[in-house]
Amino acid sequence: MLVRAIFMPAFLLYTAPLLAQNGADLKAPSVFTDLINCKSIENAQERLACYDQKVDSLDKAQQNEDIIVTDKEAVQDAKKGLFGFSLPKLKIFGKEGDTQLEELVSTIKSAHQDRSGKWTFVLEDGAEWQQIDSEIPRRDPKAGMEVKIRKASLGSYFVNVEGRRAIRMRRIG
Incomplete structure (x- = not known):
C-alpha cells in the first residue's frame, strides 16, 4: 500500500515561504524511505526483519506526529479549507498539472x-x-x-x- 507522508500543516504554514522558491519539492521523510529501501534486501528473513523494524519506526513517527500519513482526499479537503488564501506552490498540495480548485x-x-x-x-x-x-x-x-x-x-x-x-x-x- 502506497501512502504519502505529510508534515504537520502548522509547520508548513510557517515555513512555506522558505520552501516555496520555484515550487520546491518536499522530500519523503527518511523514516519512510528507509522502509521502502527494505525491499532491496534479497534474503527473505533479513528483509522481513528490516520491514518489521522500519514499520515500527514509521508507526512511532506517526504517533509522535513527526509525520502525518494521509490520502489524496484529505489533501483535497485541506485545499477546500484554504480556498481563497494565497498559498505557495508546494508539492504537498499536489503535483504540477493537478486540477486546481476553481x-x-x-x-x-x-x-x-x-x-x-x-x-x-x-x-x-x-x-x-x-x-x-x-x-x-x-x-x-x-x-x-x-x-x-x-x-x-x-x-x-x-x-x-x-x-x-x-x-x-x-x-x-
Missing part, C-alpha cells in the same frame, strides 16, 4: 455589514470573507443561504449568494 460552494453561517455597508460572511467551515466592491446585493445575505465562490482577478473572488449577481470579496480568515 470554485467552492458553501453555506453562510453568519453575515453582517460594516459601517460602509460592505458585507462580511462567515461560512459553515469557519472561513471569513469580506466584500471589497460596492455592489449592493438585491436581498440581504443571511445564515443558511448558499454561496458559490469562484476566482476573479488580482486575488479577489466572485461570490454569488443564492445564485444572484456576484459581489467581489476576499478571504480574511
Whole structure:
C-alpha cells in the first residue's frame, strides 16, 4: 500500500515561504524511505526483519506526529479549507498539472455589514470573507443561504449568494 507522508500543516504554514522558491519539492521523510529501501534486501528473513523494524519506526513517527500519513482526499479537503488564501506552490498540495480548485460552494453561517455597508460572511467551515466592491446585493445575505465562490482577478473572488449577481470579496480568515 502506497501512502504519502505529510508534515504537520502548522509547520508548513510557517515555513512555506522558505520552501516555496520555484515550487520546491518536499522530500519523503527518511523514516519512510528507509522502509521502502527494505525491499532491496534479497534474503527473505533479513528483509522481513528490516520491514518489521522500519514499520515500527514509521508507526512511532506517526504517533509522535513527526509525520502525518494521509490520502489524496484529505489533501483535497485541506485545499477546500484554504480556498481563497494565497498559498505557495508546494508539492504537498499536489503535483504540477493537478486540477486546481476553481470554485467552492458553501453555506453562510453568519453575515453582517460594516459601517460602509460592505458585507462580511462567515461560512459553515469557519472561513471569513469580506466584500471589497460596492455592489449592493438585491436581498440581504443571511445564515443558511448558499454561496458559490469562484476566482476573479488580482486575488479577489466572485461570490454569488443564492445564485444572484456576484459581489467581489476576499478571504480574511
